[in-house]
Amino acid sequence: MPRAGLSPAAVVDVALGVVDEQGPDSLTLSAVAARTGVAAPSLYKHVRNIGELRSLVARRVLEEMTDALGEAIMGRSGDEAVAALMQAWRRYAVNHPHRYAAMPPAPLSDPALAEAGGKLMTAALAVLRGCGLEGEAAVHAARCLRAAMHGFVVLEVAGGFGLPEDLDTTYRLLQKTMIDGLRQGA
Amino acid sequence: MPRAGLSPAAVVDVALGVVDEQGPDSLTLSAVAARTGVAAPSLYKHVRNIGELRSLVARRVLEEMTDALGEAIMGRSGDEAVAALMQAWRRYAVNHPHRYAAMPPAPLSDPALAEAGGKLMTAALAVLRGCGLEGEAAVHAARCLRAAMHGFVVLEVAGGFGLPEDLDTTYRLLQKTMIDGLRQGA
DNA sequence: CCAAAAAGCTATTCACATTAGCTTTCTGTG
DNA sequence: CACAGAAAGCTAATGTGAATAGCTTTTTGG
Structure with a gap:
């Protein structure tokens, strides 16, 4: 055979x-x-083992998502870039819910995953620089943005929002809130 | 024996x-x-089985956390109550990281869990009413708040924030951003 | 053409969930 | 108080999945 x-x-x-x-x-x-x-x-x-396979899967997913986000913010800047980033983040998660869930929230001692995450962070910081945020302020802003996006899509994908109100509306509010918050910080 | x-x-x-x-x-x-x-x-x-045990654990944790949040917001209102809620949410997660992680983001067809979650939602909506938010607007605001809090602490507890910048500072920024956002929505 | 690396396979072990069926301990009622 | 039945426990066994060992087959490079 x-x-x-x-x-x-x-x-x-x-x-x-x-x-x-x-x-x-x-x-x-x-x-x-x-x-x-x-x-x-x-x-x-x-x-090597099932853990390595999970890591490799996570890495592929993270890279794929980073590419999608990179495309989304390409050619945009300022608030528009932030909005596009948030939109693309959610779209990826909704279109690939299981893949999104396959990414651990932290690299957990996997250097390759850490590097892939670093690229995403770099892209995010670039977007924030276009909003007048740099250095430490940009790090805090990026964390807030990530927390908001990740928290929202984790809950959405898991079905954690029980009530019938429209989720697009909620996300628009979150986008506005975060963008206003970034403006404050700048 | x-x-x-x-x-x-x-x-x-x-x-x-x-x-x-x-x-x-x-x-x-x-x-x-x-x-x-x-x-x-x-x-x-x-x-009945390991799944039920996990559900029972999740329910206990959710109730415990709801109590802690209820205490934190008791006697406060408006922005102050929102700040206290966010503070208490993070404190619970940091003090009991594994318990926090033991809660599924959605009730997943467990009515008892759904009920426990409903109580938390009720408390949150009460806080938001004190900010001038009611009805549908309050639901959207509550979701944003939950997304931000949950996203932040999930990442913090998992070690998802790699950089050395102070996390308390980041969370203060997130609190301010969310509170400003709520004020806008009201 | 052939030696050795690479890629498979079967057999086995271990951990965990779960079921079946038996035994022991309580408990409440006559 | 005795004892019947329910409740709570146990051992044995099955099934699934991870992982390792050691053997066989396929490739491939010289």
Whole structure:
């Protein structure tokens, strides 16, 4: 019988499929193995363990999201860039809810994840510089922005907002609030 | 040999100990059984399954946190109450990081959890009424507030804020931003 | 063409959740 | 007080998933 032709990247591809369809908690080596037509232990030839696979998935997702955000803010500046950033953040999470949930909120001792996160931070700080925020003030502003965006989409994706009121309206209010807040800080 | 004298509540007590010391992911029936001096399967006499145990734990934590927030806002109103609410929210999470992480962001089909969450929502809406917000506007404001608080403490507790800048300062900025935002909406 | 690396596989171990079925301890009622 | 039945516990067993060991097959480079 011919080989499956796997590689770490291919395993991550399949893992992303599992995550998309069944959520991050269902990402198991058996599930990935079943989709690749390979026995579960064979996957250890490509990833060290399930933790590494999760890390690799998280990294891919973070990079993908960073790209999407980068595109969204490209060519914009000031409040408009902040609004675009917030919009793109939420759109990514809503379009890929399981992928978003597959990203840990912190790099947890994974240098590659930390680096990917650093790129996102750099992009955010660039946007804030366009709002007149630099140095320490920009760091505090970026944290607030991230907290607001992350908090909102985590709750939205998990179904944490029970009431029927329109979520787009809520998010618009959050955008306005944050943008006004940034203006204050500048 | 005498009985262990367990009960659903006692099992939850022990489970909270496990959560506090080893985090929500380490909450297993074996861990709880070991602490109670009982064999793991015996726990099924008190809880239906591990999922129910997690729900019961989450409910206890949510109620405990709701109490803490209720105390914090008691006797205050307006911006001061909002500031106290935000302060107490963060304090609870920082003092009990694993318990905070043990709460799912949504009731996920658990009516008891939903009810506990409803009480918290009621308290929040009461605070906002004191800021001149009612009806739909209050719902949108409450969501924004929750998103900001939850997002911040999730990231703080997980170690998601890498840089060395002072987190108290960041949170003060977030408080100010949200309070200004609420004033706008009113 | 062949040696060795790479990629698979089967068998096995361990942890945890869960079920089944048996035994022991309480408890309340005659 | 006795004892029947409920409640609470136990052991044994199953299923799933992670992980390791050691063997076999496929590639590939010289």
